[in-house]
Amino acid sequence: MTLQAASGQRAVALRSTAALKAGMAVSGLIMVLFLLAHMYGNLKIFSGRAAFDGYSEHLRTVGEPFLPYAGALWIIRVVLVVSVLLHAFSAVVLWRRARGATEGRGGRRYESTKARRGVQRTYASFTMRWGGVVIGLFIVFHLLQLTANTIHPGGASDSPYERVVNGFQIWWVTLSYTLALLAVGLHLRHGFWSAFADLGGNTSVARRRQLNVAATVVASVITVGFLVPPFAVLFGWVS
Amino acid sequence: MTDVPGLWTVGDPVVDSKAPTGPVEQRWDARRFGARLIAPANRRKLSVIIIGTGLAGGSAAATLGEAGYDVKSFCYQDSPRRAHSIAAQGGINAAKDYRNDGDSSYRLFYDTVKGGDFRSRESNVYRLAQVSGTIIDQCVAQGVPFAREYGGLLDNRSFGGVQVSRTFYARGQTGQQLLLGAYQAVERQVAAGTVEMNVRHEMLDLIVVDGRARGVVVRDLRTGEIETHLAEAVVLASGGYGNVFYLSTNAMGCNVTATWRAHRQGALFANPCFTQIHPTCIPVSGEHQSKLTLMSESLRNDGRIWVPVTAGDARRPGDVPEAERDYFLERSYPSFGNLVPRDVASRAAKAVCDEGRGVGPTGLGVYLDFADALERLGRTTIEDRYGNLFEMYERITAENPYEVPMRIYPAVHYTMGGLWVDYDLQSSIPGLFVIGEANFSDHGANRLGASALMQGLADGYFVLPATIGDYLADGPFAPVDATHPAVGATVEAVRTRIDRLLSIEGTRTVDSFHKQLGQIMWDHCGMERTRAGLEQAVAMVRELKAEFWRSVKVTGENEELNQTLERAGRVADFFELAELMCIDALHREESCGAHFRVESQTEDGEARRDDEHFGYVAAWEFTPGAPVLHKEELAFDYVKPVQRSYT
Amino acid sequence: MNITLRVWRQRSPDEAGRMVAYEVSDVFPEMSFLEALDVLNEQLTLAGDDPIAFDHDCREGICGMCGVVIDGIAHGPEAATTTCQLYLRSFADGAVIDVEPWRAKPFPVIKDLVVDRSAFDRIIAAGGFVSVPTGAAPDANAVLVPKQQTDLAFDAAACIGCGACVAACPNGSAMLFTGAKITHLGLLPQGQPERSSRALAMMAQHDDEGFGGCTQIGECTAVCPQSIPLHVISRFNRDVLSALLHGERS
Numbered sequence A: 001m002t003l004q005a006a007s008g009q010r011a012v013a014l015r016s017t018a019a020l021k022a023g024m025a026v027s028g029l030i031m032v033l034f035l036l037a038h039m040y041g042n043l044k045i046f047s048g049r050a051a052f053d054g055y056s057e058h059l060r061t062v063g064e065p066f067l068p069y070a071g072a073l074w075i076i077r078v079v080l081v082v083s084v085l086l087h088a089f090s091a092v093v094l095w096r097r098a099r100g101a102t103e104g105r106g107g108r109r110y111e112s113t114k115a116r117r118g119v120q121r122t123y124a125s126f127t128m129r130w131g132g133v134v135i136g137l138f139i140v141f142h143l144l145q146l147t148a149n150t151i152h153p154g155g156a157s158d159s160p161y162e163r164v165v166n167g168f169q170i171w172w173v174t175l176s177y178t179l180a181l182l183a184v185g186l187h188l189r190h191g192f193w194s195a196f197a198d199l200g201g202n203t204s205v206a207r208r209r210q211l212n213v214a215a216t217v218v219a220s221v222i223t224v225g226f227l228v229p230p231f232a233v234l235f236g237w238v239s
Numbered sequence B: 001m002t003d004v005p006g007l008w009t010v011g012d013p014v015v016d017s018k019a020p021t022g023p024v025e026q027r028w029d030a031r032r033f034g035a036r037l038i039a040p041a042n043r044r045k046l047s048v049i050i051i052g053t054g055l056a057g058g059s060a061a062a063t064l065g066e067a068g069y070d071v072k073s074f075c076y077q078d079s080p081r082r083a084h085s086i087a088a089q090g091g092i093n094a095a096k097d098y099r100n101d102g103d104s105s106y107r108l109f110y111d112t113v114k115g116g117d118f119r120s121r122e123s124n125v126y127r128l129a130q131v132s133g134t135i136i137d138q139c140v141a142q143g144v145p146f147a148r149e150y151g152g153l154l155d156n157r158s159f160g161g162v163q164v165s166r167t168f169y170a171r172g173q174t175g176q177q178l179l180l181g182a183y184q185a186v187e188r189q190v191a192a193g194t195v196e197m198n199v200r201h202e203m204l205d206l207i208v209v210d211g212r213a214r215g216v217v218v219r220d221l222r223t224g225e226i227e228t229h230l231a232e233a234v235v236l237a238s239g240g241y242g243n244v245f246y247l248s249t250n251a252m253g254c255n256v257t258a259t260w261r262a263h264r265q266g267a268l269f270a271n272p273c274f275t276q277i278h279p280t281c282i283p284v285s286g287e288h289q290s291k292l293t294l295m296s297e298s299l300r301n302d303g304r305i306w307v308p309v310t311a312g313d314a315r316r317p318g319d320v321p322e323a324e325r326d327y328f329l330e331r332s333y334p335s336f337g338n339l340v341p342r343d344v345a346s347r348a349a350k351a352v353c354d355e356g357r358g359v360g361p362t363g364l365g366v367y368l369d370f371a372d373a374l375e376r377l378g379r380t381t382i383e384d385r386y387g388n389l390f391e392m393y394e395r396i397t398a399e400n401p402y403e404v405p406m407r408i409y410p411a412v413h414y415t416m417g418g419l420w421v422d423y424d425l426q427s428s429i430p431g432l433f434v435i436g437e438a439n440f441s442d443h444g445a446n447r448l449g450a451s452a453l454m455q456g457l458a459d460g461y462f463v464l465p466a467t468i469g470d471y472l473a474d475g476p477f478a479p480v481d482a483t484h485p486a487v488g489a490t491v492e493a494v495r496t497r498i499d500r501l502l503s504i505e506g507t508r509t510v511d512s513f514h515k516q517l518g519q520i521m522w523d524h525c526g527m528e529r530t531r532a533g534l535e536q537a538v539a540m541v542r543e544l545k546a547e548f549w550r551s552v553k554v555t556g557e558n559e560e561l562n563q564t565l566e567r568a569g570r571v572a573d574f575f576e577l578a579e580l581m582c583i584d585a586l587h588r589e590e591s592c593g594a595h596f597r598v599e600s601q602t603e604d605g606e607a608r609r610d611d612e613h614f615g616y617v618a619a620w621e622f623t624p625g626a627p628v629l630h631k632e633e634l635a636f637d638y639v640k641p642v643q644r645s646y647t
Numbered sequence C: 001m002n003i004t005l006r007v008w009r010q011r012s013p014d015e016a017g018r019m020v021a022y023e024v025s026d027v028f029p030e031m032s033f034l035e036a037l038d039v040l041n042e043q044l045t046l047a048g049d050d051p052i053a054f055d056h057d058c059r060e061g062i063c064g065m066c067g068v069v070i071d072g073i074a075h076g077p078e079a080a081t082t083t084c085q086l087y088l089r090s091f092a093d094g095a096v097i098d099v100e101p102w103r104a105k106p107f108p109v110i111k112d113l114v115v116d117r118s119a120f121d122r123i124i125a126a127g128g129f130v131s132v133p134t135g136a137a138p139d140a141n142a143v144l145v146p147k148q149q150t151d152l153a154f155d156a157a158a159c160i161g162c163g164a165c166v167a168a169c170p171n172g173s174a175m176l177f178t179g180a181k182i183t184h185l186g187l188l189p190q191g192q193p194e195r196s197s198r199a200l201a202m203m204a205q206h207d208d209e210g211f212g213g214c215t216q217i218g219e220c221t222a223v224c225p226q227s228i229p230l231h232v233i234s235r236f237n238r239d240v241l242s243a244l245l246h247g248e249r250s
């Protein structure tokens, strides 16, 4: 093959479904790492206000003096934003391709209604897209509430600890977080294994099983780990 | 011999003018050296039409395309990968002698000539054996996943009762893997632009201009459009015609149309009555049956075949005590036992069923019992060897062969007859080449297991590409286009025939005729043939054919996907072929290989050949009246004809 | 037994189709599903109606020509079974059975249950081969291939190209089919020289044909008559990515 043809082939390959899925996988896994760290941070709420706010402050001072104030945090933010954008962009492109291939009807394209749930597919696997949208909306809400401090159910405060505690004393705030986290849990139940498969890690029937077990574990840890603080607040264990 | 008035006449003998003389092992080299070559730059101007994408057609298209010819390929399926070769299970022979068990080209040659019961050409068979090893090399390089041993070398097994292990295999799907290798090679040429692939196209006639085959008339099965394609040469690789029996192990679409139409245009048809009946198929379960499934012959290595001693014994197999079982093959053929050749095993099974001792709901079946083998070797070993076959059997019959014996019955499997070709694989029409099962080939009166795949690939990869050049060296021939009167006339004939089929609007379906034709052929031109039966069959076929043209019902129109019309055309050709098969079987008053004339048997009921009177290939010429027989005398300089004996 | 077949009827590619119900009586559990269609077609023909067009050839599960969606499941209710190997004993007496063609944009309907699957051939033509001109091969035993590796390659090579994977995939993806060929050739030494270019070319063709991407849902492998394992897709992804990262050499 000529060099030109080869580079053309690579350009095409970059837009291929495999490359897009790899992009989703990498960005998704970065977000998973972030979530694990974030969850660890959230659990500091049980160590009291000082620890929690201190942790928040620590995030902003880490790396000093090599990095300016909040430098590391901004690096993380940039990585996260890029991840979210890449993830969402790929999701949209692939979604459109799948719709194109099935004339917009996906798994519901047969007249017969006897097997709409498929033969073996998991609930998680076919809620990835709408589940992702729910998560995206949640993130916007969440950032407005706890990071940007723009909306403040339960009362505004400069202390993240207070914002959290104020917020989760309200039942519908906790409820919305709960729903969002269930969405995250489902998303990761399928997404975590799928990410490895997309990157070439599913090498055998046994490995498929292992990855699925790992995905269940990660998804449960994240869901439960995140849900503990809000419920603790709601039930008044933390105040 | 000619005492059945009017059924046929005898014409001049026919000779194969291309086979070199001299020592048999040097003939192929001599022919290749003698064949003219074509400069690569000139090949592009030479176009070749290939009908069929099975092992023969696929390998030929890939090779000729690669060599630079302008190839147009056709098949009736929706993809070249679906040709019937895909269904071959057992394996492919090659004289590699990887086992150091005394195999050689000469031994493979010897076995094949003997197995064919001395009705094949020594030159051709030797060549087949000679190139067999290269086929395996080629396929392995393409990535065909043949079975291997733990050391990483290729595995071999012995197959079809031969004493050496020369069969290469890929689980029970050898044909599939070989065909996919050829298919992929063809698709590579399609991408390179040297092969144009036309799927869902059925050849309906051959175009002959000034005595040369110059093209084909095909129907686009999706739209009904009648197209003409013209070229310098035409290759038929359209497979066998076992479906004349309606029920066979062949795919539903297998047909004789391509070769029969060529026959009508002047190509001689050789040995049409030589049909192989395979002993290990799943028995018919009822009227509705549309097709028979082969169980690999390898099952006979460990299974024991039996029926109850007394006729009408309706007990379940497990309830029949050992003493009341008749292991009829082991009894009659003590030294070969259950491994006697296909024709012998098939006939024996038919015989016991005719005595009323057959088993199963229809009484047309014998047991193939693995109880002893299971005890001796254990379930794991049996599972290892035959697991997928047992599964297949259970899927079809809902019976578990680990617990109840399998039931098997013979079924039509392969047709040794086909268009007559010379050593160059060229038919009696210049420019018309025939390869694979479609020609009358190298198998004489009976084909050994695992040798059809070998022949198809030998023809397509190695033989045809070497010999067709000698013909094409004279080309390009005078240009022809669609306005040529010969082309117009052929197209017109095709259209007329289609219109006629559509206009009958009778009361019977195509399938009902096909079934009836099949029954006649099975009863009278099947495993056992008698003079009276064959005479009767000719009359019955003629009558049925007349009724077909009076009262068949073909719905729909030509300008659409019309599967009824497709089948009607094929069945119409089967009628004509059936008549010729019966005539051929009638005229050959000897038993040889798969052709068993009841009148010609030894005292213990074995086939008796008559080399003096019938040591020839029967090549039939089509005429509007009675067919004309041209004999090609066979000479055996190396393998001396002996009576086969398996007792 | 008696059954009712609700069948997708569509006269031509451009005409709209619809489900039509037909009663089929006097069929038997030993009959294959396609034989039941044969029976119905005989009835229709005698009644002067257009018989149902459906693809089939070998009727023994190997050619890959047959294939319809039965009660919403590609190739019907039995696992690892082609439509032609399905028997009526898998259905209850009196069952109403829905029969539809494969549906996917790259598999346009030609008529009734017959679809055009030539996209698969083009995917193979893009790179699903080893470039070896006839006659150029070394001795078959010159290259050793470990048995385990051959066996794994065979598992993937067993694909019959039926298209059920696409029909079942909610995304209309052909990654199982394509991945099967990538895996077959990628596991063998003979397939190594072209491994990278093959992956890139077949990926590009897959997308060009309009198939969707894979989100690892696994319906494909569940309906696959040859049980082609899901990890062929992962291998395919890996080959594409490694070709992207490392260029032409693998």
Ligand SMILES: Cc1cc2nc3c(=O)[nH]c(=O)nc-3n(C[C@H](O)[C@H](O)[C@H](O)COP(=O)(O)OP(=O)(O)OC[C@H]3O[C@@H](n4cnc5c(N)ncnc54)[C@H](O)[C@@H]3O)c2cc1C
Pocket: B051, B052, B053, B054, B055, B056, B057, B074, B075, B076, B077, B080, B082, B083, B084, B085, B086, B087, B088, B089, B090, B091, B092, B174, B175, B201, B202, B203, B204, B237, B238, B239, B240, B249, B250, B251, B254, B255, B257, B258, B294, B413, B414, B435, B436, B437, B438, B449, B450, B451, B452, B453, B454, B456
């Ligand atoms: C069940 C079974 C098992 C077998 N097992 C073995 C085995 O283990 N070993 C062995 O050596 N042999 C075996 N055989 C025999 C062997 O498979 C065949 O003889 C061989 O594959 C024939 O190959 P072919 O290329 O000549 O024809 P085919 O593979 O039959 O191909 C015919 C081609 O011609 C095309 N065609 C036909 N008619 C037309 C037309 N009118 N217009 C356009 N195209 C047309 C078809 O589309 C197809 O592409 C087996 C056969 C069967 C039935």
Ligand code: HEM
Pocket: A021, A022, A024, A025, A026, A027, A028, A029, A031, A032, A035, A084, A087, A088, A091, A125, A128, A129, A131, A132, A133, A135, A136, A187, A188, A190, A191, A192, A194, A195, A196, A198, C214, C215, C216
């Ligand atoms: C912005 C909102 C989001 C949207 C719209 C979204 C959407 C999607 C979609 C459509 C997929 C592919 C579906 C599939 O492969 O089955 C996917 C996969 C994935 N998502 Fe998300 N997602 C979002 C947020 C997240 C977040 C916050 C995380 C991590 C915590 C995440 C982790 C993953 C992972 C790991 C995968 C698997 C990647 C792969 O299969 O290669 N996603 N997402």
Ligand code: HEM
Pocket: A035, A038, A042, A056, A059, A077, A080, A135, A139, A142, A143, A146, A147, A160, A164, A177, A180, A181, A184, A226, A227, A229, A230
């Ligand atoms: C109960 C659950 C959660 C709690 C209590 C919580 C709490 C917080 C708090 C207090 C902050 C602000 C930190 C700061 O500004 O120092 C924050 C930031 C953030 N959270 Fe959460 N969070 C929860 C769940 C989630 C989930 C499920 C996601 C993602 C899917 C998420 C994503 C983020 C992001 C992206 C930020 C912004 C980080 C930044 O400053 O750049 N959070 N969260």
Ligand code: SF4
Pocket: C158, C159, C160, C161, C162, C163, C164, C165, C166, C176, C177, C180, C220, C223, C224, C225, C226, C227, C228
């Ligand atoms: S992967 Fe399976 S379902 Fe898909 S085409 Fe191949 S055999 Fe059919």
Ligand code: F3S
Pocket: C168, C169, C170, C171, C172, C173, C174, C175, C176, C213, C214, C215, C216, C217, C218, C219, C220, C221, C230, C233
């Ligand atoms: S069902 Fe579709 S999403 Fe992937 S795993 Fe199979 S191709």
Ligand code: FES
Pocket: C055, C056, C057, C058, C059, C060, C061, C062, C063, C064, C065, C066, C067, C082, C083, C084, C085
């Ligand atoms: S008809 Fe060949 S696989 Fe079903």
